[in-house]
Amino acid sequence: MTLSRIFVRFFFWLMLAASLGALAYALVSQYAFGFEPCLLCQYQRIPYWTVAGLSLIELSVPGLDRRGVAGLIAFVFACGAALALYHVGVEQRWWQAGACSAQGLGVSLNFNDFSVTPIKPILKPCDSIDWTLFGLSMATYNVAVSAILALGAFFAARKTKRD
Numbered sequence: 001m002t003l004s005r006i007f008v009r010f011f012f013w014l015m016l017a018a019s020l021g022a023l024a025y026a027l028v029s030q031y032a033f034g035f036e037p038c039l040l041c042q043y044q045r046i047p048y049w050t051v052a053g054l055s056l057i058e059l060s061v062p063g064l065d066r067r068g069v070a071g072l073i074a075f076v077f078a079c080g081a082a083l084a085l086y087h088v089g090v091e092q093r094w095w096q097a098g099a100c101s102a103q104g105l106g107v108s109l110n111f112n113d114f115s116v117t118p119i120k121p122i123l124k125p126c127d128s129i130d131w132t133l134f135g136l137s138m139a140t141y142n143v144a145v146s147a148i149l150a151l152g153a154f155f156a157a158r159k160t161k162r163d
Contacts, residue, residue, distance in 0.1 A: 008066050009059070011156045015073055016055035018149055019048040022142075029131070029138070038126040039100045040087040044142055047080030051149075070157035077150035084142040090126045091137055100126035 026045055029035045051073050058069045090097040129137045 008070075008156070008160055011070065011153075012055045012058050012066075015051055015149070015153065016059070018145075019052040019055065022048045022145065023052070026138075033131075035130040035138075036124045038124040038128065040083070040090065040097065040126045041139070044080060044084055044087065044139070047076045047083070047146065050076050067157050067160040070153050070160055074150050074153035074157055077146050077153055081143055081146035081150055084139050084146055087126060087139040088137065088143060091129055091139060093127060097126045 023045060026037070026041075026048075030037055054069055054073055054076070058064050058066065086097075089095050090100065131138060133141075
């Protein structure tokens with residue numbers, strides 16, 4: 001096995017571990033520490049699930065275009081970074097996220113309206129921040145993590161030879 005093949009397999013194991021680690025962090029924050037995720041927080045998990053699936057497929061199916069899969073992972077993480085950056089903008093009130101913001105929840109205080117509408121869970125507003133470290137929210141950290149992973153996947157795709 002050549003050094004480049006070892007690097008490529010290590011890269012996909014690293015992407016799988018990073019994705020599962022980020023998902024574990026989000027789920028532990030939610031269920032162990034009670035940090036309720038908003039709609040944008042839940043959307044930010046999709047790239048990690050996608051990359052975990054792509055990494056597992058690449059590691060288990062021989063003969064795939066490794067360069068193409070690494071490029072797709074870079075694209076997925078870049079989209080995740082963009083979504084996280086959008087969420088940071090909502091948190092900082094640079095722009096509104098429609099129904100996801102506190103003003104757009106549209107909860108009626110009229111009992112008649114309440115009694116005729118189906119019961120729906122009230123989602124946490126996306127501009128509400130539960131936790132910060134050094135003044136930065138989880139969405140802010142997700143921008144950095146997703147961007148670093150996207151850059152790493154981009155460089156891995158560039159260094160990987162076409163099979």
